[in-house]
Amino acid sequence: MAAGTVQAVLNPTAVEALLERARREVDEGLLPGFQLALGMGGEIEVFECYGDAKPDTRYVVFSCTKPIVASAIWLLLAEGLVDLDEKVTAYLPGFGTNGKDVVTVEQVMVHTSGFPHAPMGPRHWTTYESRLERYGEWRLNWEPGTASAYHPSSAHWVLADIVQTASGIDYRDFIRERICDPLGSPRMQLGVPRDQQGDVAPLMSVGEAMSNKEWKEATGNDALDLGEVTQDNLVALHDPRALEVGHPGGGLVSSAADLARFYQALLHNPGELWEPALLADATSRVRHTLKDETLMIVANRTLGLMVAGDDGLAAWRGMGRTASPRTFGHNGAGGEIVWADPDTGLSFCYATNGLDANLLRHGRRGVALSSRAAVTAQ
Numbered sequence: 533m534a535a536g537t538v539q540a541v542l543n544p545t546a547v548e549a550l551l552e553r554a555r556r557e558v559d560e561g562l563l564p565g566f567q568l569a570l571g572m573g574g575e576i577e578v579f580e581c582y583g584d585a586k587p588d589t590r591y592v593v594f595s596c597t598k599p600i601v602a603s604a605i606w607l608l609l610a611e612g613l614v615d616l617d618e619k620v621t622a623y624l625p626g627f628g629t630n631g632k633d634v635v636t637v638e639q640v641m642v643h644t645s646g647f648p649h650a651p652m653g654p655r656h657w658t659t660y661e662s663r664l665e666r667y668g669e670w671r672l673n674w675e676p677g678t679a680s681a682y683h684p685s686s687a688h689w690v691l692a693d694i695v696q697t698a699s700g701i702d703y704r705d706f707i708r709e710r711i712c713d714p715l716g717s718p719r720m721q722l723g724v725p726r727d728q729q730g731d732v733a734p735l736m737s738v739g740e741a742m743s744n745k746e747w748k749e750a751t752g753n754d755a756l757d758l759g760e761v762t763q764d765n766l767v768a769l770h771d772p773r774a775l776e777v778g779h780p781g782g783g784l785v786s787s788a789a790d791l792a793r794f795y796q797a798l799l800h801n802p803g804e805l806w807e808p809a810l811l812a813d814a815t816s817r818v819r820h821t822l823k824d825e826t827l828m829i830v831a832n833r834t835l836g837l838m839v840a841g842d843d844g845l846a847a848w849r850g851m852g853r854t855a856s857p858r859t860f861g862h863n864g865a866g867g868e869i870v871w872a873d874p875d876t877g878l879s880f881c882y883a884t885n886g887l888d889a890n891l892l893r894h895g896r897r898g899v900a901l902s903s904r905a906a907v908t909a910q
Contacts, residue, residue, distance in 0.1 A: 540876040540909040542570065542577055550904040551580055554882065557897065558583040562738055563886035567591070567788035568901075570908060571796040571872075571879035579789045584885075590719060590732050590785045591883040592769050594864030597722065597784035600794065601688050602641060602836020603806065604695045604707050606814055610807035613698040616641070616835075620690060623697045626668040627690070635676045637694065640687045642819045642833045646676040648826070650686040657777055663693055680822035680831065684865075685781035692780035704778045714805055715797050720790040723778025732785055733885035735770040735866070741889040766866055766887055782864070788881040795861070795872035795879035815860050815874075837862055840871075852902025859906070869898050869905075876909035 547570070557563040565583025569576055581587055608614040614623070616638040621628040627635075632647070639645040650670040656662045667690070673681075692703040699706050704723035712720045724732065768774060769783055777783065798815055801808060814835040824831040829848050832839040840846035842857035850863035851871050861871025866887050872879040882901050888894040 540572070540878065542572060542908050543910050546904070546908040546910075547578055550901065550908055553900055553904055554580070555582055557886075562888070563884050564736055564738075565589075565733075565886075566882060566884040568883075569788040569792035569879075569881045570905065571792040572877055572909065574796050574800045574802065576789045576792055576796075585733070587787075588731050590721075590787050591868070591885055592732065592735060592775070592782070592866070593784050593786050593791065593868045593870075593883055594766065594769070594782040594866045595684070596786075596791060596862060596864040596868050596870050596881075597780065597782050598688055599836045599862050600707060600711060600720075600722065600784055601691050601695070601703075601780045602814070603711060603798075604703070605637075605641065605691055606806050606810055606835065607710055608695065608698050610810050614694060620645075620694070623694045624664060624667060624690065626664055629668045630671045632667075632670065632672060632676075638819070638835070639676050640683075640690050641835045642680070643683050643687060643824070643831070644677050644680045644820060644822065645683065645687060645690075646672040646674045646679070647686050648681045648683040649673060652686060652689050654773065654777075657689070657779070660693060660696060663689060680820065680824045680833075682824055682826040682831070683781075685779065688781035703780065711794075711805070714803070715794060717786075717790040717793055720784065720786040720794065721778070722780065722784050724775045724785050726772055726776060729772055729775050732770065732775060735767045735885050735887055737767060737889060738886045739888045739890045739893065742892050786883075788883045791868075791870045791883070792879045792881040795870060795881070798860075799872050799874060799877060799879065815872075816858065834860065847899045847902075850898060850902065852899050852904075852906055854903045855906035863898065867894050867897065869902055871902070873906060873909070876906075878906070878909040880905040 554568050565585035567585050568580045570578040620635045635645045647670050656666040695703040695706050707722050818832045821830050829845050832841045837860045838849045840851040840857050840859040847853050851859045855873045856875035859871050859873040863869050868883045870881040
């Protein structure tokens with residue numbers, strides 16, 4: 533168990549209040565269904581399937597993928613096969629064009645590497661060789677290390693190929709063999725063969741988008757620039773070819789239970805899967821305090837996760853209003869929520885295949901669910 537973690541117990545009344553809130557949009561006909569899981573003590577204590585969801589349903593969980601890819605880097609850091617201070621060019625030949633020769637592995641992991649909008653589409657993402665060629669065409673949006681903005685996909689293509697280069701193993705096989713299988717979650721997959729895709733819930737765009745005026749009135753910010761994170765691009769990640777490739781920034785397929793189990797592993801480190809000191813660092817130490825130009829706040833990024841913090845902005849980081857400041861996690865663009873609270877030992881995951889076009893409702897749902905989830909542990 534992570535240092536300082538106290539094991540709480542679940543309050544049945546609070547669990548029912550959480551489930552009641554989660555069912556609302558399905559009962560109202562907005563969302564097709566969801567899975568919800570609560571983990572404690574290294575086990576899954578609650579696993580609810582509602583609407584069109586079944587226990588064996590799996591979801592594309594979008595950016596909840598990112599910590600799993602980061603955790604593969606943690607394994608290689610412990611083995612001395614990857615160095616945070618090393619330049620990316622040490623692992624990926626041809627990456628250093630157009631001023632990118634100075635980019636370090638750590639900068640890629642904490643979203644300060646300067647290429648948030650670098651494109652890697654289906655024409656290039658299929659093979660290692662075509663991806664290396666594409667990296668050579670990428671250009672910087674700013675000097676690496678001087679600013680921060682969320683890299684929706686580009687950074688994790690780089691991290692996946694660093695895993696592949698440093699280990700000599702396809703990044704999808706590495707994650708399966710070194711993370712998913714040891715944790716007893718073989719159905720949590722990055723890269724799903726065509727004949728295993730039948731249980732992946734189809735993605736559905738639901739609801740109506742809010743106006744720029746509504747967004748500004750609610751947040752005080754101008755229109756949100758989604759960049760590549762559009763409804764069409766999100767739905768496209770369910771394409772059988774995309775599922776087979778295994779997009780390392782957003783293509784993981786999982787149940788809510790398996791994701792909550794992964795976060796229990798981050799709390800308990802079964803069999804010391806990760807080197808303990810490195811795991812403690814990766815789940816707690818904020819690496820920079822630059823404002824994220826996409827989120828418009830300091831994102832509190834560690835080596836692959838975000839930390840709730842005590843500045844009143846935890847809800848903007850995806851962890852609601854009632855979890856402890858040490859809570860860490862990383863949500864997904866489709867409405868997926870996943871985090872763990874070291875102060876209670878609770879992990880929480882919510883997953884749905886209904887992509888709500890109204891980002892205000894989507895965000896408020898996440899805050900409500902996370903806030904109710906955190907108080908289920910006492």
